[in-house]
Amino acid sequence: MFKKMKVFTILAILVLLTSFFGQTTAFADYPIFYQRYAADPSALVYNGRVYLYGSHDVYQSGAGYIINDITCISSDDLKNWTDHGEVFTAKADSSWATLSWAPSVVYRNNKFYMYYGNGGNGIGVAVSDSPTGPFKDTRSGPLVNGSTPGVNPPSGFWCFDPCAFVDDDGQAYLYFGGNGEGNIRVIKLNSDMVSINGSAIKMTAPRFFEASYMHKYNGKYYFSYSTDFSQGAAKIDYMVSNSPTAGFTYKGTILPNPPQNDSNNNHQSIFSFNGNWYVAYHNRALAASNGLASDVRVYQRNMCIDKMNYNSDGTIQQVTPTTAGLTQLKNVNPYVNxxxxxxxxxxxxxxxxxxxxxxxxxxxxxxxxxxxxxxxxxxxxxxxxxxxxxxxxxxxxxxxxxxxxxxxxxxxxxxxxxxxxxxxxxxxxxxxxxxxxxxxxxxxxxxxxxxxxxxxxxxxxxxxxxxxxxxxxxxxxxxxx
CATH class of the missing domain: 2.60.120.260 (Galactose-binding domain-like)
Known part of the structure; x- marks a missing residue:
């Protein structure tokens, strides 16, 4: 065993005070995971469980974001989470990438496909037979980068934050891009999920900054994303269309900048589980509870989940981040391992x-x-x-x-x-x-x-x-x- 760097956290202090004074301290459905810092959650529902894949944030003074591997956790009750460790490490599990930012994972062909950003310079794809990995990228280079037909990257274009989406007709798409309203791209994937079909298509969204995400509800396509900071803190906004690639109409905000996020970036994943809809995102609550300074905790994020609801007209009700909003979906059976x-x-x-x-x-x-x-x-x-x-x-x-x-x-x-x-x-x-x-x-x-x-x-x-x-x-x- 290797030496552990332990932090006597503010959270632990609150626990002791709660026990001593007999008062209830409310903790949120964030952080849902304490063992490591992780962000940019991508949700996959498979075989009665929700799997969340996240960028594993490691801190080094003066280095900014250090994200070399992907963390995976899963749950069948949305309160107790199983830690599956790092399921993909860029340097070990690919021949070309060194970074693994903001993954997106889908299931198809009896396999699991993980799309990830090599920083902001290209998108790779790794494959596994299990939702808990290990994932391996067998390509010799990126699946998509600035040279991909149709990307035509303008100055400052970020080729990252992939979102893989498989439509009801079986056609798969990959959404990506960042750093400008016109910097969204979508391209078709072949059925093998590791090669592209045709040229990328340009999309535009008001104040688009990063975190492209597509989901479908009642036959409509919902494109959500993180806004820029031109009008204040970043929010998760969305547009709706009858097509997966065009004709989108801006509808508003799904999630404002959450508490304990220092008005910083965010990244969402929207999914349905057991008949309800949820949005997964991140903030800096764990780093704050661990007493980290603001210039450190900006790079040490944690994953969160809240319930999401639709109005009768199909628009999304704005989510209010809660302190204990999720209901435990099932109790734990203590009479099994x-x-x-x-x-x-x-x-x-x-x-x-x-x-x-x-x-x-x-x-x-x-x-x-x-x-x-x-x-x-x-x-x-x-x-x-x-x-x-x-x-x-x-x-x-x-x-x-x-x-x-x-x-x-x-x-x-x-x-x-x-x-x-x-x-x-x-x-x-x-x-x-x-x-x-x-x-x-x-x-x-x-x-x-x-x-x-x-x-x-x-x-x-x-x-x-x-x-x-x-x-x-x-x-x-x-x-x-």
Whole structure:
């Protein structure tokens, strides 16, 4: 394991104050992901899950945006997100690109196609058999750049921010461009999704700056984008047409510049999931909570989601960014193996590749924690299992209800296993708990890294379990939202 740079965050301070004073601190549906800074979300709905792919923001003093790989997270309830790590790295997974800005991912031909910007100088495409990668770009150069027929780039044209869109008739399009009202381009893709068909077509939008995005609703084409700063902070505006390439009419704003974004850039993805429409975007809330200065947090963004609604005439109601606007779509089943890297919130931990598949929670130190929202214990649980590994003397998993210092259900002791990837199963008895609760795993122990956690589960209580083992819910402290 490698050394972890830990930040004692303002968020952690708020958690402690909440527990001490018994007051509720409201946290938004942003940030939805804490382990890394990520932006420019691209949504893919596949097999009952929402996958979000984002630019992974890495900071280096004086270097601006450093985005060399793509982060992926997914969820089936929109509250607990699974961390799939970096699924594409430009230098490792392509022969020509060095950067991977603002991805767009679509599913077709039983494959997943990721379009990405090599900075502002060209667009590549990488392919995978799985939504969680790895994605590989097998081309020897960009799919689209300034030399592509029809692009005819004016001075200052940015060839980036791709959006791939597959129409109902099977025709696929790629939208891209930036830095000027007339700097939108759209070009047809062949059915193989890795080659172009014909010349690019020019499109124009009021105050267009970047973040081209196309979606379809009730037979109409909705082109949305981020505005420039000529009339204040950037917004997500949109136009509507009966055609995917022409005849658009400007309709207004979908999303104003969100809170805690320092009036800076934004990038949206609009998608339908389980009968509702959502807009994913980014702001700088996580960087602010981590206490970063404004000149640093501008380059350290985090992903967000809010619900989006249409009016009866097909126009979009302007979205108001919320503090807790999304409804959890389903509860977590604690009686199956739950991946530890699936969570609603965390403090201190990181995730890493696991030799048993997927990822595990690692770099755990004393006082770190993770939260899983909306766990349905049903008629009761009586014991807890955890798949763990440790190259030190281990530590403990405190299992708590509804807040970081809430009712202690039990403690699972973890001892050394002789290696960070030498996995074993540890178990602990827990007080019987019923109903739906937020679940906290609080990690305690000595100094340094304690152990890794791969997955966890509870075991149902026998029906004859004594009633006096039930948890006294009057002891539960105020939940952390």
């Amino acid at each position: 739950n991946e530890a890297e699936t969570m609603a919130q965390e403090s201190g931990i990181q995730t890493e590749a696991c030799n048993e598949g997927g990822r595990n929670v690692g770099y755990i130190e004393n006082g770190d924690w993770i939260k899983v929202k909306g766990v349905d214990f049903g008629s009761g649980a009586s014991s807890f299992d955890a798949r763990v590994a440790s190259d030190t003397s281990g530590g403990n998993i405190e299992i708590r209800l509804d807040s970081l210092n809430g009712t202690l259900l039990g403690t699972c002791a973890v001892s050394g296993t002789g290696g960070w990837q030498n996995w074993t199963l540890k178990s602990a008895a827990v007080s019987k708990v019923t109903g739906v609760h937020d679940l906290y795993f609080k990690f305690t122990g000595g100094s340094g890294y304690l152990f890794n956690l791969n997955w966890w589960k509870f075991n149902a209580a026998p029906k004859s379990a004594a009633a006096d083992t039930n948890v006294d819910l009057s002891e539960v402290t105020t939940p952390l939202e």
